[in-house]
Amino acid sequence: MGSVLTIRGGIPLTGKVSVRGAKNLVPKAMVASLLGNTPSVLRNVPEIKDVDVVTSLLQLHGVEVTKDPVTGDLTMDPLNAKMAQSKDIDAHAGDSRIPILFCGPLMHSIGEAFIPDLGGCKIGDRPIDYHLEVLRNFGAVVEKRTGGISISAPKGLHGAKVALPYPSVGATEQVLLTAIRAEGITELSNAAVEPEIMDLIAVLQKMGAIITVQTDRVIRIEGVKELTGYNHKAISDRNETASWACAALVTKGDIYVEGARQVDLTAFLNTLRKIGGAFDVDDDGIRFYHPGGALSPLVLETDVHPGFMTDWQQPLVVALTQAAGVSIVHETVYENRFGFTDALMRMGASIQVHRECLGSIPCRFGQMNFLHSAVISGPTELRGTDIDIPDLRGGFSHLIAALAADGVSRVTGIELINRGYERFQDKLEGLGADFDITEDAPAVAVTLP
Numbered sequence: 079m080g081s082v083l084t085i086r087g088g089i090p091l092t093g094k095v096s097v098r099g100a101k102n103l104v105p106k107a108m109v110a111s112l113l114g115n116t117p118s119v120l121r122n123v124p125e126i127k128d129v130d131v132v133t134s135l136l137q138l139h140g141v142e143v144t145k146d147p148v149t150g151d152l153t154m155d156p157l158n159a160k161m162a163q164s165k166d167i168d169a170h171a172g173d174s175r176i177p178i179l180f181c182g183p184l185m186h187s188i189g190e191a192f193i194p195d196l197g198g199c200k201i202g203d204r205p206i207d208y209h210l211e212v213l214r215n216f217g218a219v220v221e222k223r224t225g226g227i228s229i230s231a232p233k234g235l236h237g238a239k240v241a242l243p244y245p246s247v248g249a250t251e252q253v254l255l256t257a258i259r260a261e262g263i264t265e266l267s268n269a270a271v272e273p274e275i276m277d278l279i280a281v282l283q284k285m286g287a288i289i290t291v292q293t294d295r296v297i298r299i300e301g302v303k304e305l306t307g308y309n310h311k312a313i314s315d316r317n318e319t320a321s322w323a324c325a326a327l328v329t330k331g332d333i334y335v336e337g338a339r340q341v342d343l344t345a346f347l348n349t350l351r352k353i354g355g356a357f358d359v360d361d362d363g364i365r366f367y368h369p370g371g372a373l374s375p376l377v378l379e380t381d382v383h384p385g386f387m388t389d390w391q392q393p394l395v396v397a398l399t400q401a402a403g404v405s406i407v408h409e410t411v412y413e414n415r416f417g418f419t420d421a422l423m424r425m426g427a428s429i430q431v432h433r434e435c436l437g438s439i440p441c442r443f444g445q446m447n448f449l450h451s452a453v454i455s456g457p458t459e460l461r462g463t464d465i466d467i468p469d470l471r472g473g474f475s476h477l478i479a480a481l482a483a484d485g486v487s488r489v490t491g492i493e494l495i496n497r498g499y500e501r502f503q504d505k506l507e508g509l510g511a512d513f514d515i516t517e518d519a520p521a522v523a524v525t526l527p
């Protein structure tokens with residue numbers, strides 16, 4: 079039985095929302111606390127499911143996690159870190175991908191790890207081959223087991239020279255969390271340098287790590303023997319910010335996002351301006367609004383930082399359905415990230431997805447069978463419909479479309495959105511959205527005469 083969000087669309091969203099710690103940084107910083115020999119304090123922590131999952135996993139491994147009832151700040155004490163039972167780990171891993179990042183810290187703190195098969199949004203195959211290759215380079219023994227992988231470091235972990243085939247965020251984090259206490263120097267080429275990576279490096283530096291980021295995206299880490307805990311305020315969530323910005327544009331509203339950081343959103347803000355959205359930046363956040371007039375189409379390619387972030391693509395596509403003309407979006411990070419457009423087409427959007435690379439960025443998916451380019455024609459009238467949410471970002475984009483659509487939409491699967499959007503229902507209510515939440519009655523088996 080799940081909840082059903084019934085949305086009556088067509089109301090401009092206006093008001094203020096507060097965006098806190100980044101979903102794609104906070105869980106990683108929590109895992110890093112395992113590496114310290116004193117407690118760590120993490121501030122600006124959002125109430126999202128991914129934080130709950132990692133809290134349970136840390137507690138399973140003997141880390142004492144306490145949450146300040148007022149601020150939500152987390153204190154994590156790894157003093158009694160221990161191995162957990164595989165079956166318990168599996169039960170708590172949920173649909174998160176974070177467990178894979180426990181490998182290095184657990185090997186350093188207790189000499190071994192069991193990592194359950196990972197979850198995460200179904201936006202591609204989501205392999206972990208880079209992660210396992212990197213861990214072997216550090217001297218780890220990796221064995222596939224039922225339900226996950228078992229990893230140990232019988233001879234300890236030593237620094238390595240690693241070159242990633244693709245600037246993977248997760249694999250870069252894997253290297254950082256393993257190398258900082260490994261014996262000797264690690265050199266990582268073709269590293270990811272997203273804002274969340276740089277904030278994780280800031281956390282590790284506070285713990286005593288020595289990490290250099292070179293202009294050619296080579297990261298050098300000098301392993302140290304000991305690390306202390308940290309006290310850190312997480313950067314805010316640029317992906318949630320971009321989602322609210324698109325919600326303001328598509329509903330012809332006006333939303334102030336408290337906590338938004340312009341420095342993390344350069345490519346997004348340029349794109350928003352190019353299609354006709356407006357924004358005003360101040361020291362505490364960013365105001366996003368529709369200045370009137372028609373929206374303009376554009377050609378867009380997603381890329382690694384500082385390019386246009388793949389997590390911004392879904393809410394932007396909803397905005398492009400309202401642009402006057404033909405837009406093209408080439409998704410170069412994930413092979414299967416246009417599944418959410420099916421529901422938009424049922425609402426009246428005009429979108430064709432293609433196997434060809436419709437752009438100039440070298441892409442890994444060009445000659446394969448992936449529908450990873452989209453052509454969007456607008457503006458189209460969106461009408462309410464029934465929607466079952468497929469993944470986190472696509473799901474929030476469905477909400478944006480339903481909020482702007484004419485008529486009523488019934489949305490199921492909204493639990494997925496709690497993974498990355500803190501108290502999104504309260505925020506929608508505060509912005510004037512017209513919706514109800516009901517529990518979906520379980521299907522009743524009817525015996526025909």
Ligand code: EPZ
Nearest residue numbers: 102204205206207208209246247248249388389411412471
């Ligand atoms: C992180 O995922 C984010 N998730 C994603 O956000 C984000 O879209 C992505 O980075 C890119 O910025 C978290 O931080 C929890 P990758 P991650 O490793 O680390 C391939 C959201 O909605 N790859 O950079 O899993 C992979 O298939 C989520 O907040 C391998 O082939 O992303 C993909 O094509 C969605 N082998 C590309 O690299 C590997 O071992 C980028 O993946 C690892 C990755």
